[in-house]
Amino acid sequence: MGRSPCCAKEGLNRGAWTAMEDKILTEYIRVNGEGKWRNLPKRAGLKRCGKSCRLRWLNYLRPDIKRGNITNDEEDLIIRLHKLLGNRWSLIAGRLPGRTDNEIKNYWNTNIGKKFVQAHPSPTSNRKASNQSKEKSQPPAPRIGSGVVRTKASRCTKVFIRPEPQNSTDHQQLILEPKPVLGEGPTIHGSDCVGAAAGPDPLDDISPFMISAKDDPSDFIVDFEMDDKFLSDLLNTDFTSLCDEDVETNYTSSSSLNSSPTDLFSTHDSVKARFSEGMFNDSDLQSMTPLLGIEWLPE
DNA sequence: AAAGAAGTCAACCGCAATGTC
């Protein structure tokens, strides 16, 4: 009973891939396409686990992988997306063409996270170097109750067409009939809506790589209901600057002593979380919109 | 120059979501 292992472990190669293995895998996928990872090693003649093949392809061999350093624009986008999505690296990577979730995860853990610790040193960050070395691979403490906007909505209620993405104050709101997302990707129901929005999705609004609606009329923003409030509102905030304010606020409170750097990094997350949890009524929400730097859109 | 510390990143692991029968 129970789950069978993804592959038999006996006789399989592990560790770094050789150039020959890369070539075999690349050639096989070029001819047969991606998928069927479980059977791929046998068919391709590789002594590798299917999962390993998939990972190697996705993170290294894919032709559209972008090599080289993360640019400042990309870093800024990663920060903003992480602010919004938390450690959902695949979603973040989806906004950075050519970058993989593994690459972004590594970059975050080795660069960005460290920068924030240095920029906002906390009492808990003054650990001895020896402790840091032991904990260097430890992930940030789970952000229990963090307010990362979970976009896992149950239904799509409205669609926004935003003529000028940069202008957050006078965007035109067109309310259309909800419609399922067709084509690739999961459906809206019971799925992660950010991932579900194949192609255009709410995050387009903060991506420097986006195609504007002016250029592509099909680039509309699907906005998911969060107890009458909408993700697009939150997306208009400058999360990075909010973060700085939030850090200061957190340091003045005694509770911050037990906070990890990533706790402090979570800007107004608790407020945003309550949006999705329905803990605020309309008047609460309206009064808080200046704090969040968002605009109240009356129904 | 050598040794240890620290940083980087590819790869692995386990789990959950989803698909299929």
Next chain:
DNA sequence: TGACATTGCGGTTGACTTCTT
């Protein structure tokens, strides 16, 4: 509807490289 298969994801590890003393 449940069991199993498949896929995808995030966390973690460990080998290798670079830096510091």
